[in-house]
Amino acid sequence: MAGNNPEKNNPKKAENEQQQLGAEATDTRVEALRVAEFAKFQPTYYLDEVNEVQLAGYSWRILAVADIDNSEASHFLSVMQKWTQEAETIIPPIDHTEIVNIEDKNTTEATAYSDSTGEKITHVRRRLIPKRKSKDRSMIEDVIVSKWDNDVYARFIPRIDNADEIPFFYPKAHEYAFGYIEIDTDSHDISSQQLIIVIRELSIGSATATAKQKLVWRDLIKRLYKWTVTERFGYQKRVLHDVVVDYKQYTGKYQMLKSKYAEHWVANWPERTDPKKFVYEDIAIASWIICVWEKDCASYSSLIKPTFVDVGCGNGLLVYILNMEGFSGYGIDQCSRKVWRSFGNKIDLRAETIAPYDFSTDASWIIGNHADELVPWIPIISARTPGKHPNFIIIPCCPHDLSGKKIAFPLSAGESKYHAYVQYISDLALKCGYKTEKEFLRIPSTKNVAIIGRPQSNNSETDDAVRDAANMLARKGKGEFVARVPDSVKNEIRLIKAQRRKYNS
Numbered sequence: 001m002a003g004n005n006p007e008k009n010n011p012k013k014a015e016n017e018q019q020q021l022g023a024e025a026t027d028t029r030v031e032a033l034r035v036a037e038f039a040k041f042q043p044t045y046y047l048d049e050v051n052e053v054q055l056a057g058y059s060w061r062i063l064a065v066a067d068i069d070n071s072e073a074s075h076f077l078s079v080m081q082k083w084t085q086e087a088e089t090i091i092p093p094i095d096h097t098e099i100v101n102i103e104d105k106n107t108t109e110a111t112a113y114s115d116s117t118g119e120k121i122t123h124v125r126r127r128l129i130p131k132r133k134s135k136d137r138s139m140i141e142d143v144i145v146s147k148w149d150n151d152v153y154a155r156f157i158p159r160i161d162n163a164d165e166i167p168f169f170y171p172k173a174h175e176y177a178f179g180y181i182e183i184d185t186d187s188h189d190i191s192s193q194q195l196i197i198v199i200r201e202l203s204i205g206s207a208t209a210t211a212k213q214k215l216v217w218r219d220l221i222k223r224l225y226k227w228t229v230t231e232r233f234g235y236q237k238r239v240l241h242d243v244v245v246d247y248k249q250y251t252g253k254y255q256m257l258k259s260k261y262a263e264h265w266v267a268n269w270p271e272r273t274d275p276k277k278f279v280y281e282d283i284a285i286a287s288w289i290i291c292v293w294e295k296d297c298a299s300y301s302s303l304i305k306p307t308f309v310d311v312g313c314g315n316g317l318l319v320y321i322l323n324m325e326g327f328s329g330y331g332i333d334q335c336s337r338k339v340w341r342s343f344g345n346k347i348d349l350r351a352e353t354i355a356p357y358d359f360s361t362d363a364s365w366i367i368g369n370h371a372d373e374l375v376p377w378i379p380i381i382s383a384r385t386p387g388k389h390p391n392f393i394i395i396p397c398c399p400h401d402l403s404g405k406k407i408a409f410p411l412s413a414g415e416s417k418y419h420a421y422v423q424y425i426s427d428l429a430l431k432c433g434y435k436t437e438k439e440f441l442r443i444p445s446t447k448n449v450a451i452i453g454r455p456q457s458n459n460s461e462t463d464d465a466v467r468d469a470a471n472m473l474a475r476k477g478k479g480e481f482v483a484r485v486p487d488s489v490k491n492e493i494r495l496i497k498a499q500r501r502k503y504n505s
């Protein structure tokens with residue numbers, strides 16, 4: 001019953017847990033052990049040759065094998081349980097997993113599959129729901145986990161009538177399996193455990209015919225290895241997603257914006273930077289921001305759309321997408337980018353150096369997406385803005401203080417630098433009279449924490465006290481702040497120095 005959910009009854013407890021979980025709160029001591037184990041990953045691939053093994057009465061083709069030290073079958077089984085319940089964690093085109101039926105080894109009901117001499121542990125029937133529901137079909141699949149002597153296999157079997165029903169995101173196979181194998185050996189130089197991927201193809205080579213298919217199998221054995229290692233050291237959910245914005249709302253928005261903008265900008269990206277990283281990342285961030293704003297408008301029954309300024313806007317794609325989706329706002333960065341010209345004259349992007357201690361805006365939101373030295377100033381700018389103080393969204397990256405210099409925080413045992421910086425920004429926001437929320441964004445970056453700041457009060461006395469505190473921080477920061485040298489100027493300096501060295505030599 002919902003009323004018995006302790007998190008719902010104790011929102012403060014849930015909020016505290018949110019502050020502690022996530023990528024920025026990783027225990028660095030455990031992380032160091034995990035990374036050391038990850039470095040041992042040296043798989044053997046059989047993607048271009050046929051190497052077979054007998055299993056459950058069939059001949060299977062081996063695709064990949066990886067030695068893994070000091071692991072146990074229980075670690076592998078924990079990973080398989082997660083992958084069975086949440087297929088979307090390893091198959092990106094999957095939106096979510098629906099569990100149709102679960103039977104375990106104690107179930108007396110006969111199943112549709114015989115595991116030969118294997119001892120069945122679990123049998124789960126699930127439905128894979130794709131993200132592109134208008135284009136891709138869902139599929140029923142059986143996941144059977146069984147034990148043969150000391151070996152454990154998880155078999156993934158599509159429930160289809162013919163091969164044409166297999167969706168694009170699924171292997172062209174009768175079934176495939178992940179395995180955990182224990183090897184009898186007296187040598188300390190040879191691993192006694194292995195992870196393996198095997199497959200019963202529809203035809204020889206049908207699952208490894210393309211470079212993309214081979215890349216998928218390489219990625220899967222790597223994930224299997226890393227997840228199993230992580231289970232060995234004790235799994236803690238590192239990222240608590242979807243706290244502010246509902247998952248289905250976000251993924252729906254993301255798929256819509258991706259279909260509108262991704263293909264064009266990946267194909268026509270004029271910068272030297274990787275378009276697949278920056279285009280998809282900015283689409284994801286824009287999707288999440290729009291969901292936040294739509295949620296706010298619904299909560300306050302407001303028909304007025306938020307306005308924004310993106311400080312340190314970089315390539316400006318985030319500004320472009322928000323503008324194209326009907327939100328008024330502009331972006332500022334020290335230097336213009338080539339891609340700015342591609343956006344057209346209707347997109348307001350300004351090449352200016354901001355003096356944050358004097359900056360103000362009429363926008364209702366300030367965005368700081370990896371805005372470097374401007375990030376710690378954003379709560380101060382918001383609090384000092386006359387009238388109704390703007391809200392802000394900050395995605396911190398490299399740690400800077402109010403002087404504009406990079407800083408190194410004293411860290412507690414197991415604390416990461418990123419966690420310390422996120423806490424520093426949150427503390428500044430509190431001093432400036434802002435309450436904060438955090439969200440861990442679904443973006444391809446380790447710096448993925450978004451901080452939402454909203455004024456705690458509109459009380460005039462409180463407002464004056466907050467502004468006084470922000471002004472004090474601004475005065476202190478103004479005396480120390482040094483703007484970052486633009487990249488274009490840095491490049492010119494490098495060129496001049498190189499020419500001088502060449503001349504002197």
